[in-house]
Amino acid sequence: MQSVFSKLKNAINGTVKEKEPLAYHTTMKIGGPADIFIEPRTIEDLRKAMDVIVSHKMKWTVIGRGSNLLVADDGIEGVVIKFGKGFAHLELEQELLRVGAGYPLVALATKVSKQGYAGLEFASGIPGSVGGAVFMNAGAHQSDIATILEKAYILFPNGEMHWLTNEEMKFSYRTSILQKERPGIVVEAIFRLVQGEKEAIIDRMLRNKAYRKETQPWDSPCAGSIFRNPLPHHAGQLIEAVGLKGHSLGGAQISPMHGNFIVNSNQATAEDVLGLIQHAKDTVLAEKGIALQTEVEIIGRK
Known part of the structure; x- marks a missing residue:
């Protein structure tokens, strides 16, 4: 791991860090550390980084602005690549x-x-x-x-x-x-x-x-829509219909504004959010007979 870190530091312009908390890089403000975190400035930097990553058979994950993303509390193994200002x-x-x-x-x-x-x-x-x-x-x-x-x-x-x-x-x-x-x-x-x-x-x-x-709760830490709409139904309306709007688990809450959003209301963990997701799935299936599928991408160590 140290060898890969050093080679990435030498190979690219841009940020290269170890054990960077991903809560700093997700809109939900949740997520443990990346083994290695890089933010290349150009596509050429990205090519160079990928040469190092692939040659060392490292796992890698790309994030953008960290929306539509729930990162595990234990973080992500390998290299996390963030497309920042250099890719804007x-x-x-x-x-x-x-x-x-x-x-x-x-x-x-x-x-x-x-x-x-x-x-x-x-x-x-x-x-x-x-x-x-x-x-x-x-x-x-x-x-x-x-x-x-x-x-x-x-x-x-x-x-x-x-x-x-x-x-x-x-x-x-x-x-x-x-x-x-x-x-x-x-x-x-x-x-x-x-x-x-x-x-x-x-x-x-x-x-x-x-x-x-x-x-929608645009001013609260959240990941966007949690579930895909099971058309012709809408996930938010189904969750509201089974009485879960505003329901909380730990520091996470199903938004009182919209049933298809989960907000980080009080230092929530990924486990809090996952618990709410499962509870919503179970309740909607039991009461409405409809299986909800997540739209938010759930990544990181299990």
């Missing part, structure tokens, strides 16, 4: 938008809307970064990433990077090919937007953002 590059040429995986989704939606480009208004209230949004086909307000993605630059487990087209991504509701069938991590994305009337685009974006703030 942006290039807009006519209607094609090329953007790094680390770009915050809300900031991106705001920026392009104000320039009169439509297509990302649905994302104006979605926390997280571009990479995670593409990985899970994030969506809201009857739209999603699949509707605008041209192609994505993917980092695969063997350290190689390739472009995948929209069709090759095999998008469906909150999923892509990268989650199970062909594991990989989004490094960059190219979106196709549409020029339109700036005032109307901004108005849609602001209305979507306002709706999120009125209905």
